[in-house]
Amino acid sequence: MRPFIHTIVFLSLTAAVLTSCEGQGGEDPATFESSVGTAILGHEAGAADTVQCTFADAWQITGGDSDCDVSPASGQAGPAELIVTAPSANPGLSERESYLIILDGESTYGLHIIQKGTPGLRLQTSSYSVTYRDNTLEIPLDANLEFEPSTDADWLQVGSVTESEPVLLGDGKTVSDSLHSILSLNISANPGPDSRTAVLTLSTSAGDYEVSISQAAPLTVDWSKEFFRRSTILKFTATWCYNCPVMGHALNDAQAQMPDRLIQMSMYGANSEGGLTYWQCSKFQGSDMYGVEGFPTGIANNFVKVNNSRDLDLTEVFTEIVNEAAEKYPASTGIRADMSVSEGKVRINADIAVKQQNDYKICVFLVESGIIYPQEGDARDYEHNFVVREVLTDNVFGDPLASVGAEEVIEYTLEADLPRSVLVPENTSVIIAVARPGSADSAGSLTYPNVTYMDLDIYDNAVIVPANGSVDLAYEE
16 A cells, blocks of 8 residues: 555657567566666665666766766777666655666667655654534545554544555656555544543554544533634735734734734735735725725724834734623634645634623635745745635635524534645645624724724634644633
8 A cells, every 4th residue: 555656658669679688577578669777776875786688789877867876978889787776765755767868879768767755654744623513534644555444443443445556667668656645534423421531552564554543522511601703804814915924923923922812814916926916805995895905904893994004013002902802792603623635625614602682604715824925014034824815615705504593503514625726735724703793883992093884794613623633612711
């Protein structure tokens, strides 16, 4: 069971019937109409292979893309024994492919070189969090050797293993040892009252690999407590915006002061470079939504607009907005959620505790962090974080949640395709925001000249969930 790799296409070489060849292992000479053979090396530095050839004329190695040592490098007509040696180890799982060009009189041939990968297995992550409900977990992995899965818990059962098709390497005859596999696990519902953890072990000849699976307990809500209130701040920005780093640094400072309270997002407008533009940004900017007239602009909890200012302490402005939300708009909803990313899919499970009955909506943003790209007004190695890649709910303004009474829990699930714009799936998170109806008379009390309260739904509460992670229900102290 081995991982999928990409085949390298070698240079097309002129064929000549007078040259015969036999790689170590007795390959059929008729296979190599444009090649003197294939050297297959072990993964270690110094690994060697011998290719037996017969040349029609004086010959010599004249080029190629390989740094392997070949001896001899030239010779006369007749049989020749080419010894190919790897100068370094191949630390990857996939084969390393290269070639050398050999001139035999007037004819040109190729010598294919394949260095095996280091025996092993690679996982995208070594830990997963799952909902308490019956579910199936798919674990992607790459391996170039056989593996045997087992678990230490009866509630976690190994299901099927799906492998990719074998890949033919560049010499046209050698099959890669590497395969990509999807291991399916069947998970039974957790009867509670506590969360539980199991270990999946993948046993191989190179050693054991372990994956930790944490399953949440059924949600138990203490309705006598206040839910912990988090605020979202959506920043409209662009890579060409010289003044945008002013607000960006202020938001980072505010988040550092209150890391649990503030969740930020960055939505990049048209003509941003580095693949950062969000394709629906103009819809959020429009007059029927936020009416954003310039960058940067911050939108707090969906109804407070913050314009940029060099005369005000923006860090103070944002911290005051977050504190006001916690005091004046206490959360009537609490959220527990987990999120997984694999094989181009995003899967979300959420339990939303509703203290007071209302017409709630849910909006789910997929964001990506750790993107290094030049930013006007700052640095060439600027780190762009919480970049909005997609709104995963059907409606960008939020989908209606199932109607429930007071002190009940809504079970919410969502599965969506991972956007093609995502660079590193493991660097993604989802932001789940629950909105409730707002009104103009709920305007806040802050009087900063760059702060405006809008007549829009209020984000009642929110959480940010990292890829293959989870967030538990939290209460105010």
